[in-house]
Structure formats: structure tokens, C-alpha cells
Amino acid sequence: MNEEKTKGNEEPKPSVSFIEQFIIDDLKAGKNNGRIHTRFPPEPNGYLHIGHAKAICLDFGMAQKYGGKCNLRFDDTNPVKEEVEYIDSIKEDIRWLGFDWEDREFYASDYFGKLFEFAVDLIKRGLAYVDDQPADVISSQKGTPTKPGTESQFRIRPVGENLDLFYRMNEGEFEEGSRVLRARIDMTTPNMHMRDPIIYRIIKAPHHRTGNKWNVYPMYDFAHGQCDYFEGITHSLCTLEFEIHRPLYDWFIDQLKTSDYRPRQIEFNRLNLTYTMMSKRKLLELVQDGKVNGWDDPRMPTLCGLRRRGYTPESIRKFIDLIGYTKFEAINDVSLLEHAVRDDLNFRAPRVFGVLDPLKVIIKNYPAGKVEEVELINNPEDESMGTRKVPFSNEILIERDDFMETPPNKFFRLAPGMEVRLKGAYIIKCESFRKNENTGLIEEVYCTYDPATRSGEHASAKKVKGTLHWVSAQHAVNAEVRLYDRLFNHEDPAGQKEDDYRNFLNPDSLKILKGCKLEPSLRPARPLDKFQFQRLGYFCVDYESTEAHPVFNRTVPLKDTWAKMNK
Ligand code: ATP
Ligand code: MG
Numbered sequence: 001m002n003e004e005k006t007k008g009n010e011e012p013k014p015s016v017s018f019i020e021q022f023i024i025d026d027l028k029a030g031k032n033n034g035r036i037h038t039r040f041p042p043e044p045n046g047y048l049h050i051g052h053a054k055a056i057c058l059d060f061g062m063a064q065k066y067g068g069k070c071n072l073r074f075d076d077t078n079p080v081k082e083e084v085e086y087i088d089s090i091k092e093d094i095r096w097l098g099f100d101w102e103d104r105e106f107y108a109s110d111y112f113g114k115l116f117e118f119a120v121d122l123i124k125r126g127l128a129y130v131d132d133q134p135a136d137v138i139s140s141q142k143g144t145p146t147k148p149g150t151e152s153q154f155r156i157r158p159v160g161e162n163l164d165l166f167y168r169m170n171e172g173e174f175e176e177g178s179r180v181l182r183a184r185i186d187m188t189t190p191n192m193h194m195r196d197p198i199i200y201r202i203i204k205a206p207h208h209r210t211g212n213k214w215n216v217y218p219m220y221d222f223a224h225g226q227c228d229y230f231e232g233i234t235h236s237l238c239t240l241e242f243e244i245h246r247p248l249y250d251w252f253i254d255q256l257k258t259s260d261y262r263p264r265q266i267e268f269n270r271l272n273l274t275y276t277m278m279s280k281r282k283l284l285e286l287v288q289d290g291k292v293n294g295w296d297d298p299r300m301p302t303l304c305g306l307r308r309r310g311y312t313p314e315s316i317r318k319f320i321d322l323i324g325y326t327k328f329e330a331i332n333d334v335s336l337l338e339h340a341v342r343d344d345l346n347f348r349a350p351r352v353f354g355v356l357d358p359l360k361v362i363i364k365n366y367p368a369g370k371v372e373e374v375e376l377i378n379n380p381e382d383e384s385m386g387t388r389k390v391p392f393s394n395e396i397l398i399e400r401d402d403f404m405e406t407p408p409n410k411f412f413r414l415a416p417g418m419e420v421r422l423k424g425a426y427i428i429k430c431e432s433f434r435k436n437e438n439t440g441l442i443e444e445v446y447c448t449y450d451p452a453t454r455s456g457e458h459a460s461a462k463k464v465k466g467t468l469h470w471v472s473a474q475h476a477v478n479a480e481v482r483l484y485d486r487l488f489n490h491e492d493p494a495g496q497k498e499d500d501y502r503n504f505l506n507p508d509s510l511k512i513l514k515g516c517k518l519e520p521s522l523r524p525a526r527p528l529d530k531f532q533f534q535r536l537g538y539f540c541v542d543y544e545s546t547e548a549h550p551v552f553n554r555t556v557p558l559k560d561t562w563a564k565m566n567k
Contacts, residue, residue, distance in 0.1 A: 036068030046280030225249030310540025310555030
């Protein structure tokens with residue numbers, strides 16, 4: 001929570017994260033001439049997920065709040081795994097979240113020339129060398145955190161030879177994997193990342209931006225910190241796993257810098273959520289193996305999946321704000337995210353009637369052919385959302401489980417001899433019903449209504465315990481409704497060493513209901529329009545929806561059903 005209680009009569013004072021405090025302190029101390037400049041650095045090798053939203057909200061949010069700038073920089077150092085499709089989706093998702101990088105769209109590949117020159121410079125200063133050993137030998141010489149590494153025989157290779165080989169590596173003369181360029185730092189320091197790390201490798205695949213210009217590509221670690229430096233980034237905010245890389249980034253900047261300026265790297269904890277996983281590689285596997293219907297499947301933790309599911313950017317930002325930034329890895333409860341979207345949609349989503357599993361109710365004393373329009377409030381939380389008219393007639397549909405032939409004690413819905421209110425309309429009383437003798441299924445329920453009980457009129461003061469949602473059978477819109485549940489039935493599906501995460505896929509994560517009946521006001525609804533189906537939950541129109549075949553996705557039920565189950 002971002003509100004902290006203070007003593008006495010003072011107003012609660014908003015607290016700031018440790019990162020924000022660092023920024024405030026730096027600004028106060030006049031560092032970087034009072035400038036704040038951040039960046040969000042995605043690797044274009046997958047779609048953004050809600051974990052990325054945590055980084056985006058911080059990078060763009062801090063810049064916004066303190067009058068600074070935030071760059072979008074694609075870390076495209078690996079031509080093999082990157083695709084333009086990902087770049088487009090990443091931009092769309094950041095905009096959707098509500099952030100803007102203006103004209104500052106950069107690519108690590110913009111700096112390939114500068115990075116190459118820097119590598120050449122390191123070679124000339126005896127700080128880098130070409131190693132001819134294969135990758136497995138190099139890695140076997142790395143040592144362990146307590147045991148120093150072994151120096152490569154090529155570590156003492158003369159500068160001229162290193163230069164010649166590095167240029168020829170880039171000319172395409174050598175095969176992939178046959179040689180690498182390593183920084184010459186220290187094979188004995190406890191920090192393994194400083195033990196002569198590989199900084200350039202040969203890759204002969206074309207790059208999405210630079211084509212076939214390069215045959216050598218910088219390692220991520222040799223690009224990231226320097227790109228920040230080239231762009232004048234003041235605060236490089238990143239996740240905790242990069243803390244141990246920081247001395248290496250600092251070492252590179254030390255070789256590069258010509259003034260006091262250097263980006264300040266600050267690490268924070270990753271977002272992890274229960275019942276899902278954040279690894280792009282594994283999410284890609286789900287897509288490729290057809291376990292989900294694409295990156296934007298509403299069960300995915302991707303931003304496009306959450307959008308299609310009916311999440312609003314506001315609800316995601318609120319959630320990120322709620323969990324905050326710390327130095328400790330943790331796993332956040334997905335029900336907190338669901339709570340955030342419920343809270344947000346409560347104010348935003350108009351109420352409507354939708355019957356997912358319809359049962360016909362015939363009101364015997366209501367004139368056949370008569371149609372009345374009852375007026376209903378669109379959102380009790382927001383008067384400005386107005387009212388709408390819903391047709392009422394002698395044949396209506398209610399939810400099948402709102403009727404019971406022999407109800408238990410506290411069943412306050414419809415049953416023989418019982419009365420309920422049809423919301424916004426009349427009180428009806430169940431007189432009898434018809435059951436299919438073979439299947440045992442109730443086919444029709446017969447009721448009478450009391451004309452004096454129309455909502456809003458005098459006699460409507462009559463009390464009944466149950467109120468049901470309903471739709472008029474002849475006016476109802478037919479729809480498909482997709483009910484989503486958690487994609488995995490394990491809290492931490494990717495964290496079980498013995499078991500593959502695929503073993504925890506929830507077989508009931510998608511239920512498709514056909515023949516659902518909705519009130520006619522929903523006919524013109526467009527993809528991504530959001531509604532509260534009263535008594536049921538929040539629903540959002542799917543991209544596949546058409547006027548002839550409406551499709552709705554359930555965002556969340558009104559109540560947390562998992563919390564109930566776990567009690
Ligand atoms: P993955 O491991 O899923 O491939 P990544 O860290 O490689 O993710 P990037 O595209 O490099 O993904 O991430 C861009 C930025 O988003 C980085 O600064 C990274 O620290 C941050 N980020 C990625 N995942 C999370 C997360 N779960 N929580 C918070 N920030 C994240
Ligand atoms: Mg990364």
C-alpha cells in the first residue's frame with residue numbers, strides 16, 4: 001500500500017518506494033544537473049506480460065512524476081530469437097497501459113557500430129582478447145564462486161593478432177562458435193561475471209534491422225549498460241537478477257566514461273503471480289504447443305491476454321501500485337489482481353442481464369403478446385451512466401440454478417410455492433413446473449405475477465427474499481460465453497523442479513457456453529466493451545464477436561470463488 005498512517009491528527013502521508021527515495025535524493029543533491037531519464041528495455045523475443053508492466057509503470061512512472069523522460073529501447077542483441085511481430089505488440093501494449101515514449105524509440109542495434117569500436121578499443125588497450133576455445137571449455141574454466149577460474153591460453157595473445165582475428169570474425173571468415181571475444185578482467189574474483197566474460201560472439205543470422213551487416217554480435221551484458229550510457233540514462237531500473245552483473249556494467253562504463261556521469265542501476269524484485277508463470281520462453285511453448293489459443297488467449301498473463309480478458313489498464317496500474325517495489329523476491333496472489341479489476345470495473349461497467357444457463361418461466365396471468373419496458377439503472381455507483389429500457393413479456397428466461405424443485409432451507413430463489421422479485425419488474429410466484437421424465441431436466445416453470453408489485457410503484461414495498469436477473473425470451477440475444485479459470489492448478493507451476501509445468505495445466509481453464517441469452521441492449525456491443533452481468537461477474541466482448549454471433553469473455557466472477565473453495 002502506498003498510504004502510510006502517521007501519528008496524531010496529521011493526514012496520512014503517501015510513502016514512496018526505496019527507488020523513488022533514491023531518485024528524490026539524487027535530484028536534491030543536484031546529480032545529473034537535476035535530470036531524470038529512464039528507459040524500458042524489452043528484448044523483442046516475446047509478448048509483454050504483467051511482470052513487464054511492473055517495470056513499465058516504474059520506468060515511465062518515475063520519469064513522468066519527476067519531469068523526466070523515459071526511452072523505449074529494444075534490446076535486440078540476439079538476431080536469432082527476435083521478430084518484428086514482437087516489436088509491434090510491445091509498442092501497442094505500452095501505449096495501452098497509458099505510457100508514451102514520444103520520439104525516443106531506440107534499439108540496441110542502433111549502437112552496434114559504437115559497441116564494435118569500443119570492443120576494438122578494449123583490444124588495443126589489452127583489455128580484450130580473442131579466445132579460440134569452444135564454449136564448453138571456456139565454461140569449464142570458469143571455476144566456482146569459491147574456486148578461482150583458470151586462465152585461457154589465449155589470454156596473452158598479442159594485441160595485433162587479437163585485432164586481426166576480431167575483424168576477420170566480423171568479416172564472416174570463421175564459423176559460429178569457433179571463436180569469441182572476451183574482456184580481460186580477472187579470473188580470480190569471487191564475482192563469476194567478472195571472470196573474463198564473453199563480450200562478442202559470431203552469429204551468421206540476418207538481423208531484423210541491420211540485415212547482414214554484422215557477423216559478430218555483442219552479448220547482452222556488453223550492450224545493456226553501455227546503451228544506457230550512450231542515451232544519457234540517469235537511473236537504470238531493473239530486476240534483482242541483474243544486481244550481480246552491476247560490477248561488470250560499472251567496469252565497462254569505467255573504461256568508457258569521460259566525465260563523472262554514469263547511469264545509476266537500482267534493482268527491484270520481479271513480479272511473480274500465483275497460478276501462472278512469467279517466463280517468456282515457457283509462454284512461447286504454451287503458444288507453440290497449442291495449449292492456449294495464442295499469445296492473447298485470455299488465460300495468458302500477457303498484457304494482450306489480460307486486455308482480451310477484459311482487464312483495464314487502470315486496474316493493472318492499480319495492482320502494480322498495490323504490490324509496490326522491494327528488494328525481496330516474492331510471489332503475489334493472483335486474487336489481488338482479480339480484486340483490482342473488480343474494483344475498477346465496478347465503477348466503469350454498466351450492469352446488464354445475461355442468463356448463462358437459461359430455464360423458461362411462463363407467467364400465466366400476464367397477457368400473451370403484451371410487452372412492457374422496464375427501466376433499469378445502468379450503474380448504481382455512477383448516476384451519470386443513466387438508465388436503459390429492458391422488455392418484459394409473459395415468457396422469460398432465468399438461470400437454471402435459480403430454480404429448485406425441492407429446495408433446502410435457506411434457498412431464497414424460485415421453487416414451488418415461493419415468490420421472488422424479477423429485478424426491475426414484478427414479483428412472481430411459482431405455481432408448478434414441467435419436468436422431462438426421461439432426463440429429469442426441468443423444462444418449464446409456471447408462475448403468476450402480481451401486477452401491483454412493479455418495481456418503483458407503491459405496492460412494490462412488498463418484501464421478498466430473493467431477486468433474480470432475467471431476460472424476455474422473445475427479445476433475448478443469443479450469445480456464446482467463454483468462462484475462464486486459472487490456467488494452472490498449482491500456485492507455482494514453473495517452480496516445481498521434479499515436475500514439468502505442463503503437468504499442472506488446469507483442464508477446466510476454459511468452458512464454452514453456447515445458447516446463453518442476453519438482454520437486447522447488448523446487441524450493438526463492440527469488442528472490448530465491458531459489462532457486469534448482474535449477479536454473475538464482469539464480461540467483455542471478444543474480438544471474434546459479431547452481431548450475428550456475439551461472444552463474451554468472463555473477466556472475473558463477482559466473488560472470489562477460489563477463496564471460498566479454500567476455506
Ligand atoms: P523473461 O525472463 O520472461 O524472458 P526478461 O527479463 O528477459 O523476461 P525483458 O524483455 O528483458 O524480459 O524485460 C524487459 C524489462 O522488464 C527488464 O528490465 C526486466 O527486468 C523487466 N521484467 C521482466 N520480467 C519482469 C517481472 N516479472 N517483474 C518485473 N520486471 C520484469
Ligand atoms: Mg532480459
